Amino acid sequence: MTDQPTTVSVVGPGDGETIVLGTTRLRVLEDGSNTGHRLGIAESVLAPHTSGPPQHRHAQHDEGFYVISGTVRFTVGDTDHDATAGTLVMVPPGAPHTFANVTDEPAVMLSTFTPDLYVQYFRDLADMIAGGRTLTPQDNIQVMRRYATEPATSGWAP
Template structure:
């Protein structure tokens, strides 16, 4: 099991919709409002609210709201800290994230990007 805190600035739209081949995920909001979608069910989660993502479910989060959102993410089994370092390197490279590089990292860790809508 892996647990980490996620900070999502206003206007964030990362990561792209995806599923996990080997992991289930829960998101529990600590501060702000986090928009979370699982298999097309979209909720604006407030502090104390959570949502579960079974393996194979397409999910996505964003923050279209004014304030920063913070959440705890629980993954079982854990994907490992290196995944987040690899994603962070792409996101923090400057400018919009390179979608192809992001998808490449996701694929190496068993995350499957959802087909574009």
């Protein structure tokens, strides 16, 4: 046995921390506090015609996306993948990627972050918005850099 906590975390349908970033609503289901910071999980609801973040690469964490409903377009480098419900997309460190909902219907996906490093990124963006700031791509990139994430193309540099 280890000295790890043995408490089971249960997050019900109305529970979790809600973060609204423009037309995307995230519900943090696990921020890493119950997993020794090995895993973070968030449910994301992307409104129709929601653009995603600038294409980027993570240096220190894997990111997984499981599409629950709708269609999410993942762009990996120059290649688009339209992921429908039931599709899992796993992004290892270093892989350039972004996502968007280009359809007329909402899309819902479950995202995992291993380790949980990136959950705080969403909180930081929400704090900036709550402070009255309108986020620009450059703001987004500055916050990404706090969490070992860089733009995937030189065109995104601030």
